[in-house]
Amino acid sequence: MKLGYDEAGHGPVLLMVHGFPIDRRIWAEQISGLSDIRRVVAVDLRGRGKSPTSEAGWTIDTHADDLAETVQSLGVDQVDLAGISMGGYIAFAFWRRYPQMVRTLILVSTRANEDPPEYKTGREMTAERARQYGTAALAGSMLPNLLDESASQEVKDRVVGIFESVPGATSAADSLAMKDRADSTGDLPSITVPALIIEGQGDHLLPEGSGKALAEPIPGAKLVRIPAAGHFAPIENPDAVNSAIRGFLDG
Ligand code: MLT
Numbered sequence: 001m002k003l004g005y006d007e008a009g010h011g012p013v014l015l016m017v018h019g020f021p022i023d024r025r026i027w028a029e030q031i032s033g034l035s036d037i038r039r040v041v042a043v044d045l046r047g048r049g050k051s052p053t054s055e056a057g058w059t060i061d062t063h064a065d066d067l068a069e070t071v072q073s074l075g076v077d078q079v080d081l082a083g084i085s086m087g088g089y090i091a092f093a094f095w096r097r098y099p100q101m102v103r104t105l106i107l108v109s110t111r112a113n114e115d116p117p118e119y120k121t122g123r124e125m126t127a128e129r130a131r132q133y134g135t136a137a138l139a140g141s142m143l144p145n146l147l148d149e150s151a152s153q154e155v156k157d158r159v160v161g162i163f164e165s166v167p168g169a170t171s172a173a174d175s176l177a178m179k180d181r182a183d184s185t186g187d188l189p190s191i192t193v194p195a196l197i198i199e200g201q202g203d204h205l206l207p208e209g210s211g212k213a214l215a216e217p218i219p220g221a222k223l224v225r226i227p228a229a230g231h232f233a234p235i236e237n238p239d240a241v242n243s244a245i246r247g248f249l250d251g
Helices: 024-033 060-073 086-097 117-133 135-146 153-165 168-179 185-190 210-215 238-250
Strands: 005-008 013-017 039-043 079-084 102-108 195-200 222-226
Touching: 005 024, 013 024, 013 060, 013 086, 024 039, 024 079, 024 153, 024 238, 060 086, 060 168, 079 086, 086 102, 086 168, 086 185, 102 238, 117 135, 117 168, 135 153, 135 168, 195 210, 195 238, 210 222, 222 238
Parallel strands: 013 039, 013 079, 079 102, 102 195, 195 222
Antiparallel strands: 005 039
16 A cells, blocks of 8 residues: 655655554654755555555554555655654564665664553553544543653644544554564664664653663664653654754764
């Protein structure tokens, strides 16, 4: 499936992959802020925004395959690949399946391990709630863990607005896809391309020390911790995220 996207700029492609249960707009400030050094392409994964939908029942690998088809349609052989959270899970799958297409990896607010067994029931409950009541019904319980306490009302409103626009069936399918995702921990030492890890200092969704745990096994990986930001650092502190990505890509 060829995905829809927003884009700006020219030159090598920086492909940006959003997380759960959101869409490409989490990267709005990266599209505008990095378009002088890259052709920034922020995709909507299947089932939301500018992308077509399909029968529910997809996997993280399905999303990775959609990205590969989209990269081909952009007319390039390689991309700098950035993924936030679930987008990071997809980036690991993409690395396993299409390593030749990856120039560099930027992993934001994510982790390599699979869901522990006690998480899996929660994923099923989340899927059921999204299916019955819509994605917006997830906002109340998720938001306090997603955003730093310093997040402005404007940022909160933008995030809730994105939740509201994602179909419940899409979020249900993504929740189940995350439940069944592969463990990527063993792949980390095989990441031979330059890698940047970004984490918000106030991320309460991931366990403490997740950024370090991800960076250490990846040869030469660089870790940047973003102040005044939680799990959604790109929208909470875009200037700091942009300067981390710019420094990495310039280097
Ligand atoms: C995300 O931000 O994509 C999700 O919170 C990831 C997850 O639930 O594991």
